[in-house]
Amino acid sequence: MTQETALQHGTDDAAALVNALVTGGVQDPYPLYAQLRELGDGVHWSEVLQGHVVTRYDDVRSIASDHSTFSSDVFWGIAASAHNPEDIEHLRFIDIASRLFMFADPPTHTRIRSTFRHAFTPAAVGRWEGLVGQVTRELLGRYPRGEEFDIMPGFAADVPVAVIAEILGVPAEMRPRFREWSYAYASTFDPIVQGEQRDRAITTSLELFDYLATLVRERKAAPRDDLVSELVRTVTIDGDVLGDVELLAQVALLLVAGNETTTTLIGTGLTLLFDNPEALDAIRADRSLLPGAIEEMLRADPPLHLLVRTATKDVVVGDHELPAGSVLWLCLPAANRDPRRFTDPDRFDIHREDNKHLSFIHGVHFCVGAPLGRLEGRVVFDHILDAYPDIRSGQEPALRRVTNIVARGFETRPVVL
Amino acid sequence: MSSTARLTVAVRSRQCAASGGCRRAAPTVFGRDDHGWVTVLDPHPSVELLEDVLEAYESCPMAVIEVYDEQGAPLV
Numbered sequence: 203m204t205q206e207t208a209l210q211h212g213t214d215d216a217a218a219l220v221n222a223l224v225t226g227g228v229q230d231p232y233p234l235y236a237q238l239r240e241l242g243d244g245v246h247w248s249e250v251l252q253g254h255v256v257t258r259y260d261d262v263r264s265i266a267s268d269h270s271t272f273s274s275d276v277f278w279g280i281a282a283s284a285h286n287p288e289d290i291e292h293l294r295f296i297d298i299a300s301r302l303f304m305f306a307d308p309p310t311h312t313r314i315r316s317t318f319r320h321a322f323t324p325a326a327v328g329r330w331e332g333l334v335g336q337v338t339r340e341l342l343g344r345y346p347r348g349e350e351f352d353i354m355p356g357f358a359a360d361v362p363v364a365v366i367a368e369i370l371g372v373p374a375e376m377r378p379r380f381r382e383w384s385y386a387y388a389s390t391f392d393p394i395v396q397g398e399q400r401d402r403a404i405t406t407s408l409e410l411f412d413y414l415a416t417l418v419r420e421r422k423a424a425p426r427d428d429l430v431s432e433l434v435r436t437v438t439i440d441g442d443v444l445g446d447v448e449l450l451a452q453v454a455l456l457l458v459a460g461n462e463t464t465t466t467l468i469g470t471g472l473t474l475l476f477d478n479p480e481a482l483d484a485i486r487a488d489r490s491l492l493p494g495a496i497e498e499m500l501r502a503d504p505p506l507h508l509l510v511r512t513a514t515k516d517v518v519v520g521d522h523e524l525p526a527g528s529v530l531w532l533c534l535p536a537a538n539r540d541p542r543r544f545t546d547p548d549r550f551d552i553h554r555e556d557n558k559h560l561s562f563i564h565g566v567h568f569c570v571g572a573p574l575g576r577l578e579g580r581v582v583f584d585h586i587l588d589a590y591p592d593i594r595s596g597q598e599p600a601l602r603r604v605t606n607i608v609a610r611g612f613e614t615r616p617v618v619l
Numbered sequence: 620m621s622s623t624a625r626l627t628v629a630v631r632s633r634q635c636a637a638s639g640g641c642r643r644a645a646p647t648v649f650g651r652d653d654h655g656w657v658t659v660l661d662p663h664p665s666v667e668l669l670e671d672v673l674e675a676y677e678s679c680p681m682a683v684i685e686v687y688d689e690q691g692a693p694l695v
Contacts, residue, residue, distance in 0.1 A: 316681060319634070319636040323654060324651075324655040439634050439681075564677065566681075572638070
């Protein structure tokens with residue numbers, strides 16, 4: 203950008219805002235997102251991220267639509283790829299972790315993704331409805347009525363782990379380990395987890411990978427009625443099946459992408475309902491409003507805040523002319539509240555029509571597990587309201603995590619059942 | 620193209636992943652069978668639906684949708 207346009211765009215202000223956003227400690231990022239979106243062209247350089255943060259709906263959506271110009275092959279540029287090349291454990295970890303199809307472009311992406319074509323169809327997902335309900339009832343039943351407790355660690359975190367464990371065919375007694383493994387693996391994507399902490403996370407992730415490798419081998423030898431069996435036999439678009447390591451990497455991705463995001467949805471969803479009692483009343487009276495309410499929860503406060511793309515050629519984003527190789531951080535919550543696209547965007551409106559939020563992103567990388575996430579949201583809230591119609595906010599404050607810029611869900615969400 | 624011009628839409632349904640994005644973008648053009656796999660309800664939609672059809676194309680994670688103009692030239 204030239205000096206002149208830099209001044210015109212208030213780059214100094216923007217730099218301070220981006221910095222405040224990125225360096226942590228922000229409890230509520232939404233005012234910052236709104237300021238960045240409305241400042242200049244809504245595209246702002248971040249020194250810390252070494253890329254431009256893109257905040258407007260149309261820009262985010264068109265970047266997501268154009269996978270050949272804006273590549274997802276970014277793994278080697280992000281914190282998740284940090285490793286010690288002398289350490290054999292690290293190398294083994296990176297060999298698997300680098301194969302996730304969210305970091306691949308077509309045709310590799312299409313080939314891997316085609317393995318999932320039977321996995322999340324309406325019929326497949328419909329089969330899991332009873333399971334999600336059962337897990338929800340089981341886990342909720344552990345809490346006494348009328349006493350304040352934090353729903354995040356015990357319930358919100360356990361539901362998705364229990365569901366995915368069942369879906370994959372992991373036995374119930376393995377769930378605590380499975381949860382520990384999943385969280386360790388997820389933490390390898392968190393830039394703040396470094397040094398010995400990262401070493402431990404990698405060691406634990408390898409236990410997960412080894413477990414999944416065994417699962418894949420077993421299901422190949424003796425298929426059952428579960429997701430891993432489905433994946434090992436589904437032929438790709440190229441007519442082959444995925445290799446064992448390639449497949450186990452994608453199964454691991456389901457955990458890292460599915461667990462924490464669903465946990466976050468439960469926390470932000472409850473918070474939005476407590477903050478909007480008329481919406482809560484309406485849903486209590488008419489459960490057919492739940493699917494729309496879940497979409498609005500996803501729009502208003504998405505589980506994933508940033509996605510990375512790199513430009514494969516010189517591009518123009520907003521008013522910025524950027525050279526090939528430029529890194530773009532797509533800011534989904536800012537786009538989801540863009541007044542150019544959504545009427546009254548800061549309002550939580552469960553009746554919102556044409557709610558094409560970007561929380562599952564758009565284009566070829568549209569979340570493969572979206573149908574499962576939506577199902578879990580709907581069934582969990584349905585069961586909560588059935589069993590505990592008077593659920594209310596606790597006295598202690600609900601606090602967001604402030605150390606992770608990519609996932610800013612609630613760390614605590616006190617409730618009274 | 621006049622407003623009465625027709626597009627041609629085709630899908631490689633064997634590669635469909637039933638994510639439903641096309642139906643949400645262009646519900647009169649794309650449908651689903653009992654299993655959720657894509658079907659084409661209207662193989663020759665009016666060009667007035669071009670924007671919706673292109674959105675459907677973009678929404679497809681498997682890129683199985685093909686769109687042609689009236690002369691049969693691919694639009695995507």
